[in-house]
Amino acid sequence: MTTHTNIDLAIPGINCASCAGRVERALKGLGGLQDIAVSPVTKRAHMRLDGTTLPQIDAVLTQAGYPPELTTTTLDVAGMSCASCANRVQHALSARPDVVSASVNLLTNSASVTHAPGLDPAELVQTVTRSGYAAKPPDGRTTPDAHRDEALTLRDDFHLALMLTLPVFIAEMGGHVFPGFHRWLMGLAGTTPLWLAEMLLTAVVLAVPGRRFFTIGVPALLRGRPEMNSLVALGAGAAFLFSSVVTLAPQFVPAASRHVYFEAAAVIVTLILMGRWLEARAKGQAGEAIKRLVELAPDQATLIRDGRDMQVAVSNLLPGDLVRLAPGERVAVDGQITEGHGHIDESMLTGEPVPAEKAPGDPVTGGTVNGMSALTYRVTATGKDTALSRIVAMVETAQAAKLPVQALVDRITRIFVPAVMSLAALAFALWLAFGPGLAEAVVAGVAVLIIACPCAMGLAVPVSIMVGTGRGAELGVLFRRGEALQRMAEADRIAFDKTGTLTLGRPTLTRIVTAGISENDALRLAAAAEARSEHPLAAAIMSAATVRGLDLPDAQLAKTTAGRGLTARADGRDLLIGNLDALREAGVPADPALVDAADRAAADGGTPAHLAIDGVHRACFLLADPERPEAAQTIAELGHMGLRCAMLSGDLQATADTVARRLGMVEAQGGLRPDDKLEAIERMGPRTIFVGDGINDAPALAAAGTGIAIGSGTDIAIESADAVLMSGDTSGVVRAIRLARAVMRNIRQNLFWAFAYNIALIPVAMGVLVPFGGPALSPMLGAGAMALSSVFVVGNALRLRRAT
The missing domain is CATH 2.70.150.10 (Calcium-transporting ATPase, cytoplasmic transduction domain A)
Incomplete structure (x- = not known):
């Protein structure tokens, strides 16, 4: 990849020559760019990179108010076996100057790359290939299907390795169980022929089922970027080569160290293959939720x-x-x-x-x-x-996300493999200097290489996200963004919209109070103006007009103002429908009798809507919107979970207070416009959840630490939220928070196991307990423990499938 890369970006925010000038000045101020050309006609900017990267360009243009349109490409990546592999692929992709960001998911074996629109995906494939891993565009298979195929291949390789390893293992270890067995075998076959047979069988194990460790691990080692396969290749290879020298040229090895470890090399490969087979099977189970969703469609x-x-x-x-x-x-x-x-x-x-x-x-x-x-x-x-396809896409997007906690894991795993190799070299040197002989030094070094397991570290977070978001989909809770899990689990406050969220959102017109106009005329004009509105109150007025069989005139010039109401013209009259603030802002004097009726309705939990005709306050529509049956129980359960609950409503303060009192909420703010809700959420802090359903909730949903949209709400609200409840039942909020907390608890358990395992066993493998009379850890036991560590992490995450 040369540094002189041509970039062509679409910038939709350019509307005139002045905009184009601002974009060009912002780019020139960045430096490291040549041949800058910005067109207000095509709304595109062309430039040649000369030291500057696309992430810097994206940041500068976004700060200037002209964010560029970027493209996201997903790749299937084969051969990744641990967190170090995923980090290596991610680093290679992110290092390209025409890539803004790259996220690699070890669990789904995929990479999501955000880049310049003109970049050919084939170049991304080549970048991954140069880093040592095969890549291709997605083949359309669901994640469980891909893991099933991987599991079948690993199962066949494991069975072959097991068949070849058993004779070697029995020949070398049988004497530990039956003391006379080893002497009998040596007398029957002779030492050298027996070792030659073991060497041949072990060579087949390493060359056929174990070839993946060498074809991936050795090139990575030669590039100076070792990973998990490199550790296995070094460990098994060292044990095999040392034993081969003892077998074929024993004169080069001191007599006291002439022992063979063919069984260690063969068993290491066999056990790790078994672990990866079980891991692939478990990964398939982790992604079953998506497969079940896909299979719903006939x-x-x-x-x-x-x-x-x-x-x-x-x-x-x-x-x-x-x-x-x-x-x-x-x-x-x-x-x-x-x-x-x-x-x-x-x-x-x-x-x-x-x-x-x-x-x-x-x-x-x-x-x-x-x-x-x-x-x-x-x-x-x-x-x-279709809704089902969008749900599947939403779940897949959430499962591919990285939580903030993953950043710490990535930093550690980036240096983990080189650190393990250094510790293995140190163990070898110390045992060679102070131990009984060369053979024991080789065993200690091999044991350290094999016991280390960045696989478990790499799987700890994504496998919990995959199972948790899949379980959420089954419970009717869709996480649009995976990172919402962590923010939701850490939240200490939750705020609700009222209408359509805590209430049914289906208000009914209970009474009309008029001044100087009949009820039917007031209703007929109001319904005409509300005909094109999606607000729940508009639906109630329309429904009442339909029940009375009123003929509605055509309305023109209808205009809605969020949080206030609407204006329109019908029957040659100028109409204004909204709250008292809307009347005041329009300069319409309020009728005291109508205001008094509205106040009484608000005190009972009702909602008033005022009608002004030609600048005169003529009517007040009193509407009632009953609370959802489960809302009070939801608020009580959230309180027991330690969350402070508040209501943010565009309704009157008196109405908000009444509804809040019925539901058991202490804090309620009424009379809020969308920007007021936004300010209230920002004051509450980043550890706040906001639950809403309407267009006027979209800013608050987007600004909250976590936004939860009611699935029966508007598309704008859903698009602004981090999570969506597929039903309108607010008890889904409780399920979502419980699930988020369960996922984060599961992640902490996985990370503790992955790190504690290495912290505890790497020193044991180095032999720190031996001077104190403790045991040394054999490479075979290390391989078994390493294989089981990943299986443990995935198995622990699978418990989330029963979360409620």
């Missing part, structure tokens, strides 16, 4: 075409098609009921055990299961646009 559907039913592949369905849904059948893709009435089990997506009632006009989601009624629905989304 392969066939009953399409209605020209009045006839016909079976077609789901992949052939198009938006607008009519699909017949038989009782008990799984919904193929997202759609809207056009005929029939029944119930659909949505538990696999929402975690809700009670089937949802469906009637014409109601949405259905692909992957859910129909009840006992025949239904017909019209397709609204297919392929990657």
